[in-house]
Amino acid sequence: MTISEENYIKVIYHLSLVSPKGVNTNAIAGMLDTKASSVTDMLKKLSEKELVSYQKYQGVTLTDKGFYSAKMIVRKHRLWEVFLVDKLNFSWDEVHEIAEELEHIKSENLINKLDAFLDFPSFDPHGDPIPNADGEIKKINKLLLSETELNKEYQCVGVKDSSSEFLQYLDKQKIALGSKITVKEKESFDDTLLVQIDSRQLTISNKIANNLYVK
């Protein structure tokens, strides 16, 4: 697979988690910052290679082969993110772009040795699960902070939005994966939350609460 093909497969994978019935040409174009006509060209090629099943005008889904390939790319991306944060001391808002390049390095042996070196992590620095060498993904029962019950203690386990703006906001508020969070009050007018984080009190907007996963 070329780098371009891998990028398409990865995007189709992420989009199909949201729309499993078939991914739109335009949605793919949007994610890859390219034009719909270019997407159509590539879908034909990926279909030839039996990585996707594609019927004109009907959207696209991954074949088993495409699905496995996608998970291997995601595996590489997330393992490299762990490496960058845990070993090279990058912060969690700096690693995405570098991992976008590293995920295309070919050697399977490399990625399995990296996995071992990192002690077989199950989650990346943003709390997203890392597929193992067989493509299996550990699921956890996480929910958004906005969906939690009042006065019950949760633990922060991931972010939905992993833009550097959001991650830097969390850093500023000293909210990290592992932080204990309890919602004390909910303002019904704008859904602002009053929360206790570790030992601090904090007011959190609905937008933030909709992008933070807890369990």
Next chain:
Amino acid sequence: MTISEENYIKVIYHLSLVSPKGVNTNAIAGMLDTKASSVTDMLKKLSEKELVSYQKYQGVTLTDKGFYSAKMIVRKHRLWEVFLVDKLNFSWDEVHEIAEELEHIKSENLINKLDAFLDFPSFDPHGDPIPNADGEIKKINKLLLSETELNKEYQCVGVKDSSSEFLQYLDKQKIALGSKITVKEKESFDDTLLVQIDSRQLTISNKIANNLYVK
């Protein structure tokens, strides 16, 4: 720079260490397993970008800018090789191809953090020097085993040929970087050497002796 451009710059760098007056089109084509006409095309482009100075039929040399770029690519290649051997437990004959891919990852920050993580190594697993962040290269006075004096102790510090066949031969004979080597006898007929390595005696062909650096 594209990956292809980087590969040309790197090859021109290596060849210009041997022929500093100008590198031949055919020599570049040979190293990159491509055709002379393709090389000509690329030399024009690199010349446009002021990475090389190139005059038709007269060979090519790197500009200062091209020379610095080349050293940064070599730096990345060799640092990744150290990482693969020291941290991921690859053997020295397996790392070249993977490093050929890793050397094209763009982030400068990444490579400097990797350098720090590895404790600023000066040499790669094959004994080749690693340029520092400024492009400076530590020189050592090494010579080929075939050029040594009889009954004088040397230390193995590098290989000239780093093909996996040669490296695996050295592994089999338990010759590693750091091994102490003394030439006891030299057979004048075929230049075969009788050497003492650490505490063993070994007969070594001229071909081997011409590819092993000692100091």
Next chain:
DNA sequence: TATTATTTTTAGTTTTGCCTAAATTTTTAG
């Protein structure tokens, strides 16, 4: 249902990096 509006595909180009074949320049040898 008819007719817009939107989405998607087709057709035709562009750029990058490669190719072959032919022409040109440089080098080597008689």
Next chain:
DNA sequence: CTAAAAATTTAGGCAAAACTAAAAATAATA
């Protein structure tokens, strides 16, 4: 010094992956 050999460049093309503009299919709405 000239002719043959070797090296290099030019010319013309191809495939991948993108693009624009136009056509076709599907979806939305009056």
